[in-house]
Amino acid sequence: MAHIEVSIQLNATPEHVWSVVEPVENHVDWMADAVAIRFVNDQRRGVGTEFFCDTKVGPIKLVDKMEITEWIPQQVMGVRHVGVVTGTGKFTLTPHLGGTTFTWAEELNFPWWLGGKLGELVGAKLVMGMIWKRNLRELKKIVEANA
Numbered sequence: 001m002a003h004i005e006v007s008i009q010l011n012a013t014p015e016h017v018w019s020v021v022e023p024v025e026n027h028v029d030w031m032a033d034a035v036a037i038r039f040v041n042d043q044r045r046g047v048g049t050e051f052f053c054d055t056k057v058g059p060i061k062l063v064d065k066m067e068i069t070e071w072i073p074q075q076v077m078g079v080r081h082v083g084v085v086t087g088t089g090k091f092t093l094t095p096h097l098g099g100t101t102f103t104w105a106e107e108l109n110f111p112w113w114l115g116g117k118l119g120e121l122v123g124a125k126l127v128m129g130m131i132w133k134r135n136l137r138e139l140k141k142i143v144e145a146n147a
Helices: 014-021 024-029 116-145
Strands: 002-010 034-039 050-057 060-072 076-082 086-096 099-109
Touching (some): 002 116, 014 099
Antiparallel strands (some): 002 099
């Protein structure tokens, strides 16, 4: 299992940051690896929300099925990955002087055809870590432009 964690300081309140990340369907606006998000049913917010995320990293395309497992407005959004890649993830918003620390942490298992343990080490920790840092820089632009 690969552990990936990235964070960024945002010059906005947790309430404002949450208003940007709460609409799951808009994550494609700041996640370079998320191509499209398709909900399983009419539920769009809160624990139990299920969706498919069409993901593309370089030449690799896959559909990541996720379910929201934790939802505390302005604090935490947690997911369980139940598709090709399995595991758990969490966005955590922590207030700090003058803003918010946004942390994205995931524990992921890759299938054998994505390199298994080696894929987790190289693909997840190195490649995904770099992509997610870029994603957080894009989130920062969106959050701070509208703060």
